[in-house]
Amino acid sequence: MVERPYTRSLAMLPIIGLAWMGAAAEEPPSEQEFFAPVPIVLTASRLRQPITEVPVTMTVIDRATIEASGLRSIAEVLRLVPGMYVRPGLGIEGVVPVVSYHGMTSEFSRRMQVLIDGRSAYLPPFATVLWDDLPISIDDVERIEVTRGPNAASDGANAFFGTINIITRAPVAGEGAYGLARAGQRGEREGELRYTGGLESASYRVTAGRRADDGFVNLYDAQAHDYATGRADVELSRQDTLQLQLGYSGGWRQQGFETSPVNRPRSKGVDDEYGQARWQRALAQDQELSLQYYYERHSVRESDLTLPIPLPAPPPQAYYLTADYRFDRHAFELQHTLAPAAGLRVVWGAGAQIDQVDAPIYFNGRTNVSSNLERLFAHAEWHATTSVLLQAGGMLERTSIAGTDLSPRVSATYLLGNDQSLRASVSGATRTPSLFESQGDFGLTFGTQRYVVQASGGNLQSERIISSEIGYHGSPWGIALQLDVKCYRDHASRMIDEYSDATLVNNLNQYTLLKNLDDAHATGVETEVHWNAGSATHVLLSYAYTVISTVPAPGTPGVYRTMPRNLLSALGQHDFGDGWGASLALYLDGGLPAQAAAPGQSGQSAVGFERRLDARLSRRVRLAGAHVKAALGVEDALADFVEFRSNTTFTRRAYLEVSASP
Amino acid sequence: MGYRLRLSLACILTTACCMPASGAKITVLLSEDGPAYVEAGEAFKSYLAKSAPGAAAVDIVPLGSIRNRPAALRDSALIVTVGVAAAEAALAAPSDAPVLGALIPKAAFEALACNDLRQRAPRRCSAVFLDQPIDRQLALIRAAFPERLRLGAVLGPASESSAPMLGEAARRHGLSLEVRTVKESADLYRALESVLAESDVLLAVPDRAVLTTSSARSLLISAYRDQVPVAAFSESYVTAGATLAVYSTPQQIGRQAAEAAAGFLSKDPAELPAPRYPKYFSVKVNQQVARSLGLAIPDEQTLHDRITEAGE
Numbered sequence: 001m002v003e004r005p006y007t008r009s010l011a012m013l014p015i016i017g018l019a020w021m022g023a024a025a026e027e028p029p030s031e032q033e034f035f036a037p038v039p040i041v042l043t044a045s046r047l048r049q050p051i052t053e054v055p056v057t058m059t060v061i062d063r064a065t066i067e068a069s070g071l072r073s074i075a076e077v078l079r080l081v082p083g084m085y086v087r088p089g090l091g092i093e094g095v096v097p098v099v100s101y102h103g104m105t106s107e108f109s110r111r112m113q114v115l116i117d118g119r120s121a122y123l124p125p126f127a128t129v130l131w132d133d134l135p136i137s138i139d140d141v142e143r144i145e146v147t148r149g150p151n152a153a154s155d156g157a158n159a160f161f162g163t164i165n166i167i168t169r170a171p172v173a174g175e176g177a178y179g180l181a182r183a184g185q186r187g188e189r190e191g192e193l194r195y196t197g198g199l200e201s202a203s204y205r206v207t208a209g210r211r212a213d214d215g216f217v218n219l220y221d222a223q224a225h226d227y228a229t230g231r232a233d234v235e236l237s238r239q240d241t242l243q244l245q246l247g248y249s250g251g252w253r254q255q256g257f258e259t260s261p262v263n264r265p266r267s268k269g270v271d272d273e274y275g276q277a278r279w280q281r282a283l284a285q286d287q288e289l290s291l292q293y294y295y296e297r298h299s300v301r302e303s304d305l306t307l308p309i310p311l312p313a314p315p316p317q318a319y320y321l322t323a324d325y326r327f328d329r330h331a332f333e334l335q336h337t338l339a340p341a342a343g344l345r346v347v348w349g350a351g352a353q354i355d356q357v358d359a360p361i362y363f364n365g366r367t368n369v370s371s372n373l374e375r376l377f378a379h380a381e382w383h384a385t386t387s388v389l390l391q392a393g394g395m396l397e398r399t400s401i402a403g404t405d406l407s408p409r410v411s412a413t414y415l416l417g418n419d420q421s422l423r424a425s426v427s428g429a430t431r432t433p434s435l436f437e438s439q440g441d442f443g444l445t446f447g448t449q450r451y452v453v454q455a456s457g458g459n460l461q462s463e464r465i466i467s468s469e470i471g472y473h474g475s476p477w478g479i480a481l482q483l484d485v486k487c488y489r490d491h492a493s494r495m496i497d498e499y500s501d502a503t504l505v506n507n508l509n510q511y512t513l514l515k516n517l518d519d520a521h522a523t524g525v526e527t528e529v530h531w532n533a534g535s536a537t538h539v540l541l542s543y544a545y546t547v548i549s550t551v552p553a554p555g556t557p558g559v560y561r562t563m564p565r566n567l568l569s570a571l572g573q574h575d576f577g578d579g580w581g582a583s584l585a586l587y588l589d590g591g592l593p594a595q596a597a598a599p600g601q602s603g604q605s606a607v608g609f610e611r612r613l614d615a616r617l618s619r620r621v622r623l624a625g626a627h628v629k630a631a632l633g634v635e636d637a638l639a640d641f642v643e644f645r646s647n648t649t650f651t652r653r654a655y656l657e658v659s660a661s662p
Numbered sequence: 663m664g665y666r667l668r669l670s671l672a673c674i675l676t677t678a679c680c681m682p683a684s685g686a687k688i689t690v691l692l693s694e695d696g697p698a699y700v701e702a703g704e705a706f707k708s709y710l711a712k713s714a715p716g717a718a719a720v721d722i723v724p725l726g727s728i729r730n731r732p733a734a735l736r737d738s739a740l741i742v743t744v745g746v747a748a749a750e751a752a753l754a755a756p757s758d759a760p761v762l763g764a765l766i767p768k769a770a771f772e773a774l775a776c777n778d779l780r781q782r783a784p785r786r787c788s789a790v791f792l793d794q795p796i797d798r799q800l801a802l803i804r805a806a807f808p809e810r811l812r813l814g815a816v817l818g819p820a821s822e823s824s825a826p827m828l829g830e831a832a833r834r835h836g837l838s839l840e841v842r843t844v845k846e847s848a849d850l851y852r853a854l855e856s857v858l859a860e861s862d863v864l865l866a867v868p869d870r871a872v873l874t875t876s877s878a879r880s881l882l883i884s885a886y887r888d889q890v891p892v893a894a895f896s897e898s899y900v901t902a903g904a905t906l907a908v909y910s911t912p913q914q915i916g917r918q919a920a921e922a923a924a925g926f927l928s929k930d931p932a933e934l935p936a937p938r939y940p941k942y943f944s945v946k947v948n949q950q951v952a953r954s955l956g957l958a959i960p961d962e963q964t965l966h967d968r969i970t971e972a973g974e
Contacts, residue, residue, distance in 0.1 A: 029868040030746040033793055033907065034896045035698045039875060039883040042903030047954040063887075142887070157821045169887075172880045174851025198876055235879070262779035285901065286950050419956060 037238045039201075040282040044337040045168075045290060048145070052421035053381075055391040055411035056149035056162075057471050059528055063142060063169075067538060068573035068583040070616040070633045071210065072182065074138055075099050075131035079587055080488075080571055081146045082526040082542035083559040085563040087644035088216070092266065094255030095130045095221035095648070101161040101480070102146060102490065102546055103524045103563025111431060111463075113151065113159035116166045117245065119276055119294050122158055124327050124371065127355045127434030133270050133298075135227050135249035137192055137207050139180065142169040148486065148526070150467050152407030153393035156351070156375055160431040161490075170233055171205035173198020177662055180209075183633075184315075185657025187214030187222065204232040206442035217651055220258070220265040225251030239283070245276040261307040262444065263322075268302035286345060288337045299326040306413060311446055317434055319446045325359030334344040343383035347393075351375045357435055364441035364450075371435055372400045389413040397430075401438045402462045405430040420474025430462040437496050437514045451507050451645065457499065457515035465492040482530040490522040499553075519551040520562075536575040543568045566590035579620035589643065604645050611640040612650065631657045682808040686718040686739040686927055691752055693725050693745025698912045702744045702765050706923070711852025714788045714924040725751055735759060739936075740926060742919055748771045752786065760926070763789035763913060764858075764919040767868070769820065771937060793868070793895065794908050795939040796828060798974035802908045802945065803863055803893050805968035806959045814840040814861025816853045816881075816892070818872030828865075847877035854881060857889040866894040866904060878902065889955055900946045906959065907946050908969065914942035922944075935956055936951040945969070 015629030051058060070617040072423035075097035079086045089098035089108070090464050098105060105111055111241045114121040116136055121129045144166050151159035175196035182190040193211030208228040217219030229247040236242055249272045276294035283289060308316040335349035352624040353373040362385035363369050379393030394408040436442075438460045443452040469488035473480060494516040504511055531539040545566045567590065573583040589610040597603035616633035632655075639652040673727040690706055692699040710720060718739065726746050730733045735741055735757040742762045743749040749763040753774060763771055768791040803813065817825055822843045832839040835935055840860040842853035850872055857862065864885050866873065873881070882903040884890045894904035897911075918941050926934050943964045952959045960968075 026822050027870065028773050029767050029793075030770055031693075031698070031767065031869055033868040033870055033873070034767070034792055034876070035897065036896075038878050038896075038898045038902035040902050041879050042886055042948075042951055042954075044950070046886075047950055050953050050956050052956075053953075098894070170883050172851055172883050173876055174880055176847055176851075198880075200876060202881065203876070235875075464874040647885070 014579060039235045039241075041534075043241075043280060043282045044286050044288040045280065050475050051484075052415060052419055053389055053413060054429060055381075055413070055423070056151060056423050057395075057411065057423075057484065057540075058145050058485075059146045059148060061144040061146070064142075064538075064573075065571065066138060066141060068538075068581075068616075069571055069585055069633075070583065070614065070655075072138055073097065073131065074134065074136070074141065074144070077138070077144065078146070078164065080540060080542055080569050080585075081148070081332045081474060082528050082569075083148055083524070083544040083546065083567070085567065089650040090219075090648070092126065093130060093592045094253050095127065095215060095219055096253075098358060099129070099131065099164070102440075102524075102547060104492065104495070104520055105295055105562070107459055110434065111158070113163040114166070115155065115156045115163065115357070117168055117243075117276070118278065118292055118333070119296065120156075120158075120353075121166075123298055124329075124355045125325070125359055125362055125435040125440065127158065127437070130270070131224065131252070131271075132223060133249055133251070133272055135247035135272050135274065136168065136230055137194070137209055137229070138611065139192065139194065140205070140207055140229065140231075144288070149425070149469055149488070150264045150409070150427040150459075150465055152395050152397075152429035153377065153409035153427060154347075154379055154395070155344075156377070156395055156397060158431050158619050159428050159494075160463065167411045168231065169205075170481040171198075173201040173203045175205075178659065179661070180657065180659040182655055182657040185653045186217075186651065186654070187212065188653065188655055189213070202232055202267075204230065206230045215254070218647060220254045220256050221349070222592075223251060223253040225249055225270075236279075240279065242282050243276075243278045243280070245274070247274050248272070252480065256304070261309055262304075263654050264304050266302070266304045266305060266631070268300055268323075271297075271299045273297050283338075285576070286337065286339045288335075290333075290335045292331075292333045292335075294329075294331050296331075297326070307447065311449060321471060323360075323361045323631055325357065325362065327355060327357045327359070329356075329463070330354045345377065345381040347380075348378035349374075350377075354475045356434070356608060361444075362442045364437055364443060369435055369439060370400075373432075374398050376606075380485075387415045387416060391425075391506070397432070399432045399434065400401045402430075402460070405432070405462050411420070414418050416474065418475065420472070422470070422472055422477070424468075424470045425466045426466065428464070430464050431496075432462050433460040433496055433514075440514065451509045452511040454498065454512045454514065457513035458570070460514065461494055461498060461516055462493060465490060467491075480532045481496040484528040486526045488522075488524065488526075491519070492521070493519040495520055515553075517553040520547045520548060521551070522546060530591075536577070537572070537575075539570065539572045541568075541570045564590035564592055581618045581620075583614075583616045584612040587641075589612075589641075592644065607642055607644065607646065610642050611638060613637045626660050626662045627660070628657075628660045631659070674763075686716045687737060688720045688740045688742060688751055688923060689735055689738040690720060690722045690742045690744065691725055691728065691735075691748040692722065693743070693747035693765075698765065699744045702912035702916040702919075703742075704914040706742060706764065706917075706920045709917045709920035710923055714927060717772050717924065717927045722930045727917060728755065730901070733757075739932070740923055742923065745891060748788075751778055755937075760917055760932075761787040762922055762926075763787065763937075765792050765913050766796065767791060767793045768937075770938070784963060786934075788922065789937040790915055790922065791937065791939050792910060792915060793939075794910070794943060795974065797832040797834070798908055798939075798943065798969055799865065799895075800831055801838070801894065801972045801974040802906065803865070804835055805965050806906055806947070807863055807891065807911045807957065810862035811837055812840065812864055813837045814857040814863070815865040815867055816850060816857055816872065817841060817843045817867055818869035819845060820871060821867050821869040824867075847872050847874045850877045851880050852882065854884045857892050858884060858931075861890055864892045866892055866899065868895050886951070886955075887904055891952070891955055891957060897944075897946050900948045903948065903951055905918075905948055905951050905955070905957070908943055909915055909946070910940040911941045914944070915940060918942060943969075 005315040056181040114129045137566045147163040151163040155163045178194040180192040190211045194207040196205040210226045212224035227249040232244045234242045252267045274296040278292040280290040302319045305321045310316040331353040333351035356370040377395040391411045398404045407429045409427035413423040441455040443450045471486040473484045480552040497517045498512040500512040526544040529541040570590040571585045589607045594606040595604040618631035620629045635653040636650045641650040690703045707720045738759045741752045752761045769788045844853045892904035894907040945962045
């Protein structure tokens with residue numbers, strides 16, 4: 001049979017027909033899938049250093065732990081870190097959580113560097129972190145890496161006792177929409193909406209919400225905050241990504257006391273805005289260059305009407321006081337990661353930061369008080385042999401406040417088999433005095449009279465710390481139980497604190513000066529245990545034994561009521577299957593001795609052994625195609641958890657939470 | 663069989679045995695002029711010259727040049743195509759020369775009209791597949807992560823038919839398999855959420871409806887977040903963040919194609935070997951990602967040896 005010329009093409013018709021019928025998606029892969037360049041996603045900075053190799057003890061709090069705890073406040077989650085003391089502070093900023101590693105802090109969380117995606121949350125003029133004002137939702141946190149030990153070599157001045165590094169989740173296209181609502185006792189109300197989407201070469205996330213609560217029972221400290229944040233990760237090319245972030249947080253916080261004639265109950269408005277851009281280029285495996293800029297503005301509006309005050313001369317009258325302030329920060333950082341030889345990895349970089357503060361009440365009428373900072377840092381990691389890792393680094397910083405300081409660190413890690421390691425390190429850090437500590441002059445003006453409350457003693461120098469530690473990380477009793485132990489000695493000197501004596505009186509009012517005062521020593525043992533008790537049960541246990549002693553400066557009482565000798569936290573979570581889950585958290589606080597009153601400072605009564613129990617039950621279901629989760633929980637179920645001082649007594653707080661994503 | 667086909671066969675046989683050995687012409691058709699294609703073509707030419715010197719004159723030709731001159735392929739003893747587009751064009755061209763496909767994945771080869779013609783003339787076209795046999799991929803996973811026994815994968819419309827074969831292969835290697843199928847890349851994230859929760863290792867399967875460049879990002883970030891290593895199918899993926907991959911380079915494919923061509927030229931009657939998976943392969947490991955996940959993975963050469971010892 002002679003074959004007709006077009007038989008071959010006819011034979012192809014059924015195949016063409018099938019292709020046309022919309023099975024284009026069923027096209028088999030071509031060779032292009034195998035050779036197409038895939039954008040480099042896991043770059044050097046995105047990869048976490050394995051926990052067995054970190055130079056200084058580190059705790060990582062991951063998403064699963066944050067969710068199991070049911071906590072909505074980042075500061076509270078940090079109670080799960082060994083050696084971290086989280087307690088309420090009462091002071092210039094109102095009633096705010098104070099987070100400190102090894103205590104040794106006043107009402108300001110000022111001796112730890114806190115970073116959110118590389119932005120320092122450590123704000124002038126008081127060098128404090130306002131945990132409740134942070135423009136971030138805890139649901140957007142991927143993990144929190146806490147370096148427990150001076151980390152100035154990597155994170156700069158003020159990483160004095162360590163660094164809290166909050167890393168937000170990279171937006172992953174496909175996550176879609178998410179909503180959460182929560183209501184609880186003590187006026188707790190929270191609502192949040194989030195959307196994560198993607199375009200061809202970008203993914204983005206927008207989150208907005210509102211949180212409010214009534215605070216402690218017998219204090220004037222209710223608060224409410226709105227926040228909105230956005231993040232976009234854009235792939236400029238296979239090697240280049242640009243990360244953009246914008247954020248806003250605004251709200252109010254009550255402070256003051258009914259019993260105080262001057263510090264009357266009032267509301268202060270707080271606002272925080274920031275914008276950030278970070279460009280990263282992946283140069284080769286384990287090599288990366290990044291450039292970052294961010295701008296942050298923080299403003300506070302606060303005014304107070306005193307009670308009628310009897311002052312010399314005029315008859316008793318009420319006075320109007322305002323304590324508005326504002327600050328702006330611009331910060332730049334360049335960082336280069338490279339691997340110049342086999343087994344050697346180097347990170348170096350440079351940065352600059354400009355802070356401008358407009359706070360006349362805190363600087364005796366001066367506006368535009370500013371400080372500049374320039375820094376240069378380098379860190380090297382060398383695998384000398386397959387089991388010996390040596391690391392060294394340092395940060396050179398020059399500030400307009402305190403001149404030039406060097407913070408070095410050296411560490412050696414011995415990697416045993418089976419994911420175990422022994423480490424030893426010595427690190428030094430400095431803490432630059434805050435703008436207020438170095439130049440502050442806080443006074444209240446009543447009519448023509450100015451009364452100084454607190455001022456800088458002048459010529460303040462940076463605080464210094466040298467910390468040495470030895471540690472172990474591993475699973476000595478089988479893979480289900482992972483243990484980390486740290487023993488350390490810290491020597492801190494020239495600690496800045498309040499000082500007063502009989503000579504510091506103006507206008508019949510005793511005031512305090514901020515000066516370099518005491519030396520303090522801390523020594524202790526900390527341990528962290530992760531135990532997979534079964535395939536569905538996980539327990540995290542943290543314990544710290546801390547002994548702090550101070551060497552008082554001449555003429556000062558030198559009593560340092562800083563942190564309980566024993567602190568323990570335990571979080572257990574269990575998955576019952578079928579969407580049911582539960583968690584139980586226990587916090588034990590060993591108590592604090594009494595502190596006698598000193599000139600310009602009130603005393604504190606002793607706080608005995610305290611315990612707190614949180615419980616949470618949750619259920620996940622599919623409702624009409626959406627993933628829905630409901631949770632019922634109680635914080636401080638046993639009630640009356642007293643922390644740090646007797647008037648900050650927590651009460652039982654039950655809550656109901658519902659979240660959904662279509 | 664038709665008269666015309668018998669005539670074609672006669673032509674081929676005549677060409678094969680009557681033409682002097684050094685006179686056989688082989689045309690290498692490149693789908694594109696990108697480096698992968700050129701490297702495969704050059705590797706074919708040089709390996710053929712080494713293993714069968716003087717057996718044939720190799721002409722490397724871009725696809726565009728024969729589009730307007732379809733008769734250009736007529737006098738070739740063998741057409742070696744590099745890439746899917748070249749294979750389709752060679753089979754559509756009015757030539758009876760057998761076609762050897764290189765740089766073509768198995769599923770793409772099977773979708774060609776070649777199957778139709780094979781009924782009339784077996785061995786008229788063959789290929790050296792680009793993708794790796796599943797047993798080799800699983801042998802790599804077992805060698806690199808001996809204690810990770812739960813395999814996960816997300817399949818798409820083009821790959822879902824391979825689910826049963828994947829399941830059997832997993833069983834053979836002592837692995838359990840958790841599979842989800844999606845229709846498009848927007849559904850990848852949700853499917854990954856459930857697969858990653860039940861897996862210790864994620865196998866990335868090429869499917870252009872599911873794995874686009876942006877969904878590749880989702881896959882790598884989600885897997886890393888859940889601390890699950892990814893076994894991918896290309897070197898590029900490993901550089902991007904997958905933990906490891908077994909793959910064949912264009913040079914390795916070109917070399918195997920040259921061996922098939924040398925065999926073809928030396929046989930009487932000339933016959934191409936059956937389509938088969940690549941013999942030569944490479945292993946790439948992203949040690950930074952592995953270390954970050956806390957995994958101690960043997961080096962690439964050790965893994966390569968273990969796969970070879972396992973007979974894959």
